[in-house]
Amino acid sequence: MVTLTRANAQPLPPNQIALKCPLCSEQFHLHYTEDEWHRVNLMLKSANKALREDHKSRHKSNHVNLAWTSG
Ligand SMILES: [Zn+2]
Secondary structure, eight states: OEEEEETTSSOOOSSEEEEEOTTSSOEEEEEEOGGGGGGHHHHHHHHHHHHHHHHHTTTOSSEEOOOOOOO
């Protein structure tokens, strides 16, 4: 499971990557479980795409939905 949340939203689980919105200075954390580590590059790609989308709504929500291309 992978989640993307605003950096100030909650305490950090062990597996997380700090990210910044590509369009502003809002900070986010990408969390992932051990079984997802091999997908980090795909996760980062998805996360950046999701942050661009989320930016349009001015990061209103602490949780950003990640769109996955599965398979
Ligand atoms: Zn932004």
